[in-house]
Amino acid sequence: MNDLLDSLKGQLVVSCQAYPGEPMRHPETMAQVAAAVVEGGAKAVRLQGLEDIRQARALVDVPIIGLVKEGHEGVYITPTLELARAIADLGAEVVALDATPRPRPDGLTVAETIAQLKESHPGVLVMADCDCVETARHAVESGADILGTTLAGYTDAREKTVGPDLELLQDLVREFPDHPVIAEGRIHTPEQARAAIETGAHAVVVGTAITHPTTITTWFAAAVAGS
């Protein structure tokens, strides 16, 4: 396993993302959030958007998992080779991309995307955002380095679980012992993060529960209102 993956074993990664139209949707803000979570112990950060990645790169030394979201339908997490290369150009050590076999807007397969990215950017790692075991299989066959449960519950492949999809995590850990599996998606408490590690996750990505104040506020507001 390479040094970067070694450094993430049993560690917390924090996803720092704001969504279109939101008050915190600003690259400088997200770069500052990234710096703040590193102070709290995040051993890597996951960032969306080229400008966010560029500005965070200047502020943090920990590995960056970069992605660009484009559109909402079908493949929207780093859907093209061009975007994957642009992310790697900015110094992100890991490029995250949708690894489902669904059609991609540039007409390339996941295998072609990964091969051509690695040709132009040797050393970059690819995190395959998966929604089910079949996608993970497809990702491994396509040359992905890391498997993530990121898309579980966000496609038709599986029901959306209330917390993290630990069942999928367990299946991936069992079926792909040679690939680090990162737990990501709906991990909202430290206990859930720990449960993911105990289920065999190589690392845990937490986003919303740490970096999305609007959502966190709705949890508290609802509790206070008793609804």
Ligand SMILES: CC(=O)N[C@H](C=O)[C@@H](O)[C@H](O)[C@H](O)COP(=O)(O)O
């Ligand atoms: C499905 C999708 O597009 N997930 C995105 C992937 O980058 C982000 O919107 C999530 O915040 C991230 O995966 C972390 O998950 P959570 O915010 O649940 O801790």
